[in-house]
Amino acid sequence: MPVYRYKKCFLIVLILASASRARKKLLEQACIEHKVMPANISEEEYFLSSIQETVKKLAIEKAEFIVRKIKCENFDYLFNENSLAVLGCDSLFSFNGKIYGKPKDQQEAFDRWREMSGSFGFINTGHCLISKNVITENSRLNQFNEYETIVISTKVHFSQLTDSEIKKYIDTKEPFQCAGGFAIEGIAGLFIDSIEGCFSNVIGLSLPWLRNTLKKTYGI
Secondary structure, X not given: OXXXXXXXXXXXXXXXXXXXXXXXXXXXXXXXXXXXXXOOOOHHHHOOOOHHHHHHHHHHHHHHHHHHHHHHOOOHHHOOOOEEEEEEEEEEEEEOOEEEOOOOOHHHHHHHHHHHOOOXXXXXXXXXXXXXXXXXXXXXXXXXOEEEXXXXXXXXXXXXXXXXXXXXXXXXXXXXXXHHHOOXXXXXXXXXEEEEOOHHHHHOOOHHHHHHHHHHHHOO
16 A cells, blocks of 8 residues: 655654544545544634635634644654654635535525525535654654644635525435535535546545645655
């Protein structure tokens, strides 16, 4: 199985600072080995003046939470001749200038899908990769001193749906698990005509961005 390796063949330990099953599955499908360490932060505290600032701040906070955890607790097993990278991500859906998180009930999900039907919105995902590199074969790692952050937006065009189709979709319970109330990799893929931008970003993590960032950071 392909893995990301440092140019001197030291393994890069990638830590996903998220409990998102969708992001974990993306990494698994791309054959990127990783560990999951969910960040325990209250997302409601971080709504800023714009959706882009909000998702970027949340991604940074998630990654920094895990960095602090690694520094404070006994994670020596991660450090033995390894480079280490912590990835934080956060996604929010915007439609007609409004931010849509997970719908709270069936009525909200129905009303939202009626509004989105035949129209388009944007999935905005903040990414933050905090990394530290091996200095020499026998040394400890240097400090976490490299930050790579970005907000990537993907435009999503929705099909024109009937009330019956909307209700049947809501009955599957899928809308209540996802930002915006839909999962493009799930049943909702039937109701999305097209996208403009990165496909995996809609799921919650831009794999092309991660690949390019790892290449730049580690020379792999």
